[in-house]
Amino acid sequence: MRARRVIAAASVAALGVLSLAACGKSAPDVAAYVGDTTYSLERVDEIYSDVQAKFGDAVRQEASQASATPSPEQLRSAVTRQDVVNLLVSLELGKRVAAAKNLQVPDEVTPQQLEQNLRVPASTEYAKLWGEWIDLLQVLNQQLPPADLSDDSMMAVYQALAKTGAIQGGMSVADVRRAFGDGGFVRAATALSTALEEEATKADVSINPRYRAIGVPSVVSTGQSLVFYSLPYINEAGPVTDISTPEPLRSSDAPDAEGTPQDDEGTAS
Template identity: 30%
Template sequence: MQRTRRLASMAVVASLAIAGLSACRSDPAVAAYIGDSTISERQVERVWDEARKAFDAETGKQVAAAQAAVDDAKRKVAAGQGTEADVQAADEALAQIPRTLPITRTDVVSALLSRKLFDQVAQRHSVTLPAELAYDRAGAAVGLPASTEYVRLYTQNAVLQYLVSQSITGAATLSDKDLKDVFRRAGEKQAIQPGTTFESFRDGLNPQLAEELKTGVALRDELTSAAEPLHITINPRYRPMEIVTYAYPRQNAPALDLVGAALDDQATLPVLDVS
């Protein structure tokens, strides 16, 4: 009976502590809390707005050039110097220019938060960023000018993730729990043949993929360990959020996110055994 009361009291104290922490970390002007620091909505808006303006300016130039190519192709057809196929090709090139900003505010929050976390993990492994980084290449991959802060954050996060992953040695064997999460994620993206069982998926796992998953899981655990004492709290408008630590590349399709470190410790209070 005393044990039951003691555990029940612990649950009450813990719930009050979490409620108090949550109440202190609910300023609508804050996008995320991480340790004693914050990521403000103003900071998020600044990074996002810079990206939007740079994207719009670059898109405007591309559209103008593509439209000029269309007009030129039409003039050549009228003058008997071109074909309708030339006009169609120019029209298709114009239509293929992206008109929608390739990132969201949630992406910005994730990039800012990831940068802080990767700094923590990089220090543990004595990893530092190289003096020269391929911002131009990363910008082309993201679809934003290399000069934007978002591309700089994206690039730095990607390089730190790679360097930390390379520094992790002796990754543990994949557990069934790890593999079931991978299996679930792949299934949700229709990347597994219908009717495939978890057991057949696990037993038929490609050895190279298994090693890559081990590294992703090890990095996930490192990030989770670094995040735990920081009591990360994310504004509900940006949840759920995670840092993907392994994505399986696919041809002609987005990479498949198979391992990730979930962020934000403001979950429900763990159930205690009071029996």
């Protein structure tokens, strides 16, 4: 698949919030349970550290060619541990939805096609997981019937995009409707969110509360580039809330203005 086909086909988002009932899964070293699949904090750290190390190496190499010295901030990828958990959980749920519908998912999108816009080296596992995720999203978008275009669903997508700076903030519902046209990608987003929420309930999903809200990794095309963002569908009231020995909260874990941990290493509670 050529890069422009990725851009044309990957206009994906998701929305909605899912509160899950407690199920007793609460190991403090587990980031998330999805059915019989477990994602440990160590696994999350490995993927996150891989991104940071390879991103830093790439920045240093580019800077050396220009005889420049990058700052510590420039050496740090914008990818967070929350992003990693979002991707792992959503990918597992999406695979379950596809399997239940007997859908075949082709291996078409490569990390190299996403590297520039994702701003993550293609050699990272994170970029490879994103390629797998977009392959899956394209199949699900073709098979799931589009949902109704409500003001709530449209504004949820708009607000998530506005947070990335990809679209002007403070727009009215009427303005957003004009900007989004027929809202096809929002309809697809709503259908996808509903399918994942239903599957999350079936799979007895449990999320460690340090990852306050699980969001669907989402991407939309501006016509010239891809914008990556996420929308929550499993909130912090999820079932992994009975961890008995919380870790002390560090200053770097304080919530930002949106109530999201700034470096995704918040405490379990």
